[in-house]
């Protein structure tokens with residue numbers, strides 16, 4: 135079995151995003167990381183291979199040259215191969231899904247494990263879009279995976295609780311952080327990863343129409359600070375709650 | 383702009399999120415048709431017909447739709463797509479799993495988790511865990527979108543619109559439903575609709591702190607929320623998680639107990655009218671994002687708070 139894991143490079147989740155004076159998101163000089171949900175997806179894929187249930191884990195990305203370092207990290211964590219489809223253009227989720235679709239047609243994976251959302255655009259589209267383009271079944275927001283006779287039992291987090299779905303392969307699974315705790319790459323594995331194959335393809339070779347279907351008109355920072363009035367004790371706190379008028 | 387809106391429901395009752403999304407749909411255009419797909423859900427269709435702004439209810443009642451799985455639902459919507467320009471769903475787990483499939487099948491863009499409709503083709507949506515608001519315009523005649531329920535006031539009532547039955551389609555390759563676990567205790571308030579939410583974080587773990595939170599929440603008629611760390615620690619169910627990767631809520635009053643105030647958590651409560659916080663660490667970031675703060679140990683503060691507010695309930 136072969137597993138494909140899409141990887142996106144995003145701004146470090148520990149630092150709130152800010153805008154430059156030109157109104158674009160500040161990225162220069164900022165730390166980046168693999169999208170935390172993708173890191174969980176990769177960990178899940180590597181564990182499946184370590185259990186002998188999969189032969190190969192392929193990490194795939196669409197993005198700039200800087201994505202090479204994210205893919206190297208993915209290789210150090212345990213992916214066997216990496217593929218970067220190089221482009222400078224910021225792409226919409228549908229365009230990204232179309233590119234992964236092409237990669238799937240070439241690579242013929244049995245399973246795609248993806249993050250449920252990327253923490254920058256928070257769109258949560260690529261996984262289900264890819265599933266549709268492939269005509270495959272899907273399970274989203276998965277927090278637990280189990281193998282039963284070559285099928286997957288996926289625990290999906292839904293609004294009112296959880297539900298379990300059974301998937302026959304091929305399928306697309308998108309994962310929540312609760313699925314596992316991703317490992318860190320050890321230094322020897324970082325060294326070893328340098329020798330693992332990482333193929334760089336040019337987006338133009340695919341001949342896919344990735345022209346934007348939406349236009350970003352503006353960005354603005356949201357001021358989320360309210361600067362609490364600190365009250366001295368529980369009695370004053372209760373009084374302050376009552377003064378809001380929400381309780382009577 | 384002819385709009386097809388996907389209804390959220392459990393085959394028995396219409397999900398409240400549908401009413402919020404119906405209001406959003408009306409801001410985009412009309413006529414608005416509401417698709418109720420399920421099994422044995424005629425009562426839901428009847429309820430849906432009475433939601434203000436709905437011009438017609440499309441009812442697909444078949445075993446294929448019993449659990450509202452994404453694969454058959456998307457196929458059903460795509461089969462109806464000829465008559466519509468805009469494909470909408472509330473940004474619920476179901477809506478978020480179905481709409482990208484519809485968008486991919488129709489080769490149209492999707493706007494995820496819109497919180498504002500500026501024009502029929504212009505939306506506001508938060509990105510980067512709610513630290514930046516994006517205004518985006520759709521450049522194609524047709525598109526899909528999911529609308530954040532908490533951002534739109536629910537549609538009211540109307541005389542019943544007509545209900546049209548749809549023939550079920552053959553099921554595409556799909557996941558199979560095994561079972562589900564819906565833990566909400568009887569009498570507990572629903573998180574996304576509650577006027578008051580009492581939420582606990584990892585700091586509520588020690589000494590049965592989460593039980594104190596549950597008791598306090600119940601005593602004042604509040605719903606229970608939780609941080610991701612609290613859910614990860616098994617203190618609360620995933621249905622209680624508030625934040626970037628959980629629920630977005632807009633209660634009148636949010637009381638955060640033992641929650642540090644990570645941006646990913648704050649992301650889910652920005653639209654709360656008042657945020658109050660109890661944390662034993664005076665430097666906790668939550669105090670920057672709250673209106674009212676108390677530096678205290680929740681194990682000591684909550685019992686007294688419960689006594690002081692005994693008999694109080696959310697304002698009607």
Ligand SMILES: Cc1cc2nc3c(=O)[nH]c(=O)nc-3n(C[C@H](O)[C@H](O)[C@H](O)COP(=O)(O)OP(=O)(O)OC[C@H]3O[C@@H](n4cnc5c(N)ncnc54)[C@H](O)[C@@H]3O)c2cc1C
Nearest residue numbers: 583584585609610611625626627628640641642647662680
């Ligand atoms: C991609 C991603 C998505 C995420 N999505 C979410 C999300 O949707 N929702 C979410 O909540 N988090 C989310 N997180 C996690 C988030 O970053 C924080 O780790 C999390 O919110 C912390 O939860 P907490 O405040 O309960 O725990 P902590 O940060 O550990 O804080 C515990 C607090 O409790 C206080 N405390 C301890 N004991 C007591 C006591 N006895 N009395 C009073 N106070 C006490 C401490 O002073 C501390 O401030 C996400 C993270 C990532 C990377």
